[in-house]
Amino acid sequence: xxxxDIESWEQAVAATVAAFGTLDVLVNNAGIYRPGxxxxxxxxxxxxxxxxxxxxxxxxxxxxxxxxxxxxxxxIINISSIAGLTGFKGRAxxxxxxxxxxxxxxxxxxxxxxxxxRVNSVHPGSVNTPLTANLERxxxxxxxxxxxxxxxxxxxxxxxxxxxxxxxxxxxxxIDGGETAGNNLRQNL
Numbered sequence: 739x740x741x742x743d744i745e746s747w748e749q750a751v752a753a754t755v756a757a758f759g760t761l762d763v764l765v766n767n768a769g770i771y772r773p774g775x776x777x778x779x780x781x782x783x784x785x786x787x788x789x790x791x792x793x794x795x796x797x798x799x800x801x802x803x804x805x806x807x808x809x810x811x812x813x814i815i816n817i818s819s820i821a822g823l824t825g826f827k828g829r830a831x832x833x834x835x836x837x838x839x840x841x842x843x844x845x846x847x848x849x850x851x852x853x854x855x856r857v858n859s860v861h862p863g864s865v866n867t868p869l870t871a872n873l874e875r876x877x878x879x880x881x882x883x884x885x886x887x888x889x890x891x892x893x894x895x896x897x898x899x900x901x902x903x904x905x906x907x908x909x910x911x912x913i914d915g916g917e918t919a920g921n922n923l924r925q926n927l
Contacts (some may be wrong), residue, residue: 741768741794747801754805761805763899766795766839767817776830784831791835796842799857807853814850814857815898816843820914823861836861840910847908856907858898862891863914881922882915 740746754761769791772783795816806812821829822836843859850857864870864877864885877883894913897903912918 762812764802787831792838811854816859863917880915
């Protein structure tokens with residue numbers, strides 16, 4: 739589906755409800771990355787990144803919320819990034835979009851908690867995926883000393899989707915091997 743098209747989202751929600759009778763979990767996980775600063779990012783890359791990474795999350799929530807609110811409890815899990823928790827040099831559009839996902843998540847947790855809809859964001863660090871396959875990266879800043887495997891992230895998603903997390907709402911959970919804990923590169927003096 740096209741996450742930048744609200745009608746595509748509405749069709750996906752309708753198809754899900756037709757097939758399964760209900761919708762009780764939404765995982766917003768579409769995203770792209772285009773390098774560049776506020777000076778060097780092309781307008782096309784800016785618009786595309788914001789449209790997919792932020793607007794797509796909003797459209798998914800907007801389309802799914804009427805169905806999610808019909809349940810006693812339901813869950814929205816927005817996949818952000820650690821770039822949505824701390825600045826990242828040379829990633830203006832990506833960081834702006836991921837910070838936007840964090841704000842949308844926090845606000846929506848307040849707006850929809852009374853309806854039993856939990857809204858949380860997950861902020862992965864380096865993960866071995868096709869999106870990151872060609873990035874030049876080191877692991878010295880990560881106390882774990884490596885990137886995560888996708889399965890390590892998906893276990894958190896399953897928890898947030900389950901009723902075991904019924905009291906987790908408005909959380910922004912970094913899953914990054916300790917990367918956002920502090921400066922791992924500074925040596926003890």
